[in-house]
Amino acid sequence: MASPEPIIRSRQAEKEINGISTQVVCTGFNNYIFIVVTQYGKIGTLISVTPDSGSKEISTQAFSTKVLLGKDEVLTHVCAKNLATFVSQEASNRPVLLGLALKDSSIDAIKQMKEIIRSCQVW
Amino acid sequence: MASPEPIIRSRQAEKEINGISTQVVCTGFNNYIFIVVTQYGKIGTLISVTPDSGSKEISTQAFSTKVLLGKDEVLTHVCAKNLATFVSQEASNRPVLLGLALKDSSIDAIKQMKEIIRSCQVW
Numbered sequence: 728m729a730s731p732e733p734i735i736r737s738r739q740a741e742k743e744i745n746g747i748s749t750q751v752v753c754t755g756f757n758n759y760i761f762i763v764v765t766q767y768g769k770i771g772t773l774i775s776v777t778p779d780s781g782s783k784e785i786s787t788q789a790f791s792t793k794v795l796l797g798k799d800e801v802l803t804h805v806c807a808k809n810l811a812t813f814v815s816q817e818a819s820n821r822p823v824l825l826g827l828a829l830k831d832s833s834i835d836a837i838k839q840m841k842e843i844i845r846s847c848q849v850w
Numbered sequence: 851m852a853s854p855e856p857i858i859r860s861r862q863a864e865k866e867i868n869g870i871s872t873q874v875v876c877t878g879f880n881n882y883i884f885i886v887v888t889q890y891g892k893i894g895t896l897i898s899v900t901p902d903s904g905s906k907e908i909s910t911q912a913f914s915t916k917v918l919l920g921k922d923e924v925l926t927h928v929c930a931k932n933l934a935t936f937v938s939q940e941a942s943n944r945p946v947l948l949g950l951a952l953k954d955s956s957i958d959a960i961k962q963m964k965e966i967i968r969s970c971q972v973w
Contacts, residue, residue, distance in 0.1 A: 734891065735873050737860055750858050754875060756949075757891040768857065768880040770947065775919065795918040796898065796947075824893065824919075826879075 738847040744839045747830050751840070755849035760818055762847075763826035764810065764840050771828025772797030774804070776811040778820045788816065795824075806832050810840060818850035861970040867962045870953050874963070878972035883937055885970075886949035887963050894951025895920030897927070899934040901943045911939065918947075929955050933963060941973035 737754040747766050754761040763770055773796035779789040790812055792804040811823035829836070860877040870889050877884040886893055896919035902912040913935055915927040934946035952959070 734864060734871075735862055735875050735886075735888075737862065737875065737877075739858055739860065741857060748857075752858050752860065752877060754860075754877075754886075756886070756888070756893040759893045761893060763858075763877075763879070765858075765879070770879040770882045770884060773918070773947075795896070824896075 736849040738849055740843050740847050742839070742843050744836050745831055745833075747836075749840065749843065751843045751847050753844060753847040753849045755818075759822055759824045760811075760814055760850055761824045761826075762811065762814065762844060763828075764844070765826065765828040766830040767828040769828040770796075770826040772803050772826070774807040774811075774825045774827065775822060776807050776815060776825055777822040778815055788820075790815065802832060803827060806837060809837050810844065813841065814844065814850065817848075821850065859972040861972055863966050863970050865962070865966050867959050868954055868956075870959075872963065872966065874966040874970055876967060876970040876972045878941075882945055882947045883934075883941055883973055884947045884949075885934065885937065885967060886951075887933065887967070888949065888951040889953040890951040892951040893919075893949040895926050895949070897930040897934075897948045897950065898945060899930050899938060899948055900945040901938055911943075913938065925955060926950060929960060932960050933967065936964065937967065937973065940971075944973065 739752040741750050752763045775793045777791045792807045862875040864873045875886045898916045915930045
């Protein structure tokens with residue numbers, strides 16, 4: 728008998744980005760998509776990325792980012808918005824809980840990380 | 851060729867506890883064990899459970915709990931300590947990041963949840 732599909736979907740992938748081993752884990756909960764992007768094996772800085780309640784139009788949708796655990800740095804908020812906005816939009820505005828432990832947060836690296844996240848779609 | 855063991859270990863289990871469907875997801879990061887115990891499919895209240903740095907003796911080890919996301923209630927801290935202390939102790943004092951969305955937080959239910967967590971050992 729095949730084992731049933733688990734209720735909580737989780738997927739992970741690993742890829743080299745500019746020579747750095749990068750792991751992504753995505754887990755879909757009812758009220759949050761949980762994503763970790765790590766180049767240290769650590770959960771890293773934990774950030775919630777939440778769509779603002781005002782506009783429902785994707786083109787004008789704004790997002791709030793909040794650091795829950797770890798260093799609160801401007802770059803972290805920028806990376807978090809960059810990585811998680813499309814997930815939330817595709818997941819009917821579900822907020823994203825994001826763990827980030829990055830050695831390389833260049834625009835090019837972030838772009839490649841988004842592709843890995845997309846390959847681990849659980850929403 | 852067999853696919854290699856993923857670097858980030860994740861396991862999940864589902865069980866009925868006193869008639870309520872309960873899911874547990876455990877993921878092992880280098881610096882945190884991430885555990886969600888949910889009876890709503892939600893990530894729920896997010897709590898960090900961290901061993902205090904003072905004593906290294908297991909018998910006298912104290913733990914700090916902090917609510918990072920969700921309602922900060924006394925019962926949440928009690929449940930979190932109850933569920934996560936043994937994990938941290940077994941995982942060489944790694945802190946635990948715990949998501950709790952419980953319908954039933956009776957002592958008996960917590961005891962059964964600990965058994966499910968144990969069955970999803972990633973540390």
